[in-house]
Amino acid sequence: MNQRNRLRATLLAFVLTAGTGLAALQQEARATEIKVVVNDQAVTSYDIARRSAFLKLQRRSGNVRQIATDELIEEALKRSAVEQAGYRIPDSQVDAAYANFASTNKLSISQLTQILHQAGVTPRHFKEFIRLQIGWSQVVGAQSRGSGNLMSEQEVVAKMLEQGGNKPTSTEYTLQQVIFVVPQSRKGDLKRRRTEANNMRGRVNGCDGTIDLAKQLRDVTVRDLGRVLELRLPERWKKDIAGLRSGQTTRVQDTENGVEFIIVCEARSVSDDRVAQLEFSTKDLEESGGDRGAKLLEELRKNARIERR
Structure with a gap:
């Protein structure tokens, strides 16, 4: 599943919880406490309860609360990477993604906002989630482009032969x-x-x-x-x-x-050798993008300060 579809699926899960667990979430919010600290970022019991509800909605099996905690730790690691890279996602880009999500799900922006309020999840929370996904995508993309792993001349020739000897334009x-x-x-x-x-x-x-x-x-x-x-x-x-x-x-x-x-x-x-090299190398990077993101996340985890309470 690509980044956009993952974002849509997660946000849709938020929307579908509207009105079903508001009382429980409000009770959890009043009794919230810090459960994990990741590079000085706090993950609270309220955060974990909310994410657990999303996972149950998606019919995830296993220890849902533990899975929720792990996902929130990953998000904190990603947030640290985005901030360290200096990426600042403008509000206009986040607002556009928010509006697009509403339109895709046949909702007006005001309807989506109302649903979020009814669910006990503010629009601000959604938008910050969107901001993180966009920022992380840019971090992974920059890592891929910066790796300089262009195909060799022999690899490019092999790819061209697979396509009948035609150079891409x-x-x-x-x-x-x-x-x-x-x-x-x-x-x-x-x-x-x-x-x-x-x-x-x-x-x-x-x-x-x-x-x-x-x-x-x-x-x-x-x-x-x-x-x-x-x-x-x-x-x-x-x-x-x-x-x-x-x-x-x-x-x-x-x-x-x-x-x-x-x-x-x-x-x-x-249409020349340089274009052919970039075309085939870019496609190869896109296909391996998920692996690069996973490797980067693992590196962040190794160097992070994670304190469970």
């Missing part, structure tokens, strides 16, 4: 990044900065005049990202950039830096 983008800077202490400015960014997008028709446009505005940074193959596009922007033509821009996104969008200076189709 990819799109190469020349990109420019526009950042409307918003300091962490001034997040109330995000709405105004989004409007400014969208106004600038409407005036953009390629990358040549971007710097001149930015000079007319306050606290706007332009970065030339160079040439990037579609296979190497940043995960956050991949869906927005894929399919764009020269001169087009992505939608505006809130990020840890403020408000951003990407301009496609040039998009061209390429």
Whole structure:
């Protein structure tokens, strides 16, 4: 099961518990105590009771309370890794995932929020869970990309022969990044900065005049990202950039830096040995992504301070 489906299944389990165990959870919350400490992060009896209910709903067998405790310890380890890597998942990305989950399950956002309140699980709790899953996915992805394990020339040739000798084709983008800077202490400015960014997008028709446009505005940074193959596009922007033509821009996104969008200076189709190597190596990394996540989690566990009380 991929990361998105795991997230959906877990959140759906939360939703289905609505109204069924609220009294028990409230009682547990009043009597909560710390059961485990993982790298200074506390796992409480209330956390364990809530996760146990999810596991029972999924008809998990065995010592459910122990399984719940183990899962929460794993989440604490993942959270430490996300924080250490410096990943900050913006609220806009979390809110979009929250809204998408509601829509997928034929609920409005207000209906989902109401169900969560009735279940004794706040929307904030759900969103923080989503934030962790996104962050962990980025940590594992960065580990995979940073490993540098590209296929050898012989392996690439073997893969090509399996496909009839044809080299794969990819799109190469020349990109420019526009950042409307918003300091962490001034997040109330995000709405105004989004409007400014969208106004600038409407005036953009390629990358040549971007710097001149930015000079007319306050606290706007332009970065030339160079040439990037579609296979190497940043995960956050991949869906927005894929399919764009020269001169087009992505939608505006809130990020840890403020408000951003990407301009496609040039998009061209390429097919060479480098593309073949990246294409086959990327597919191989994706297929082994679950193993990499498990190995990374095991390393985190070995180096962690875990105190059971």
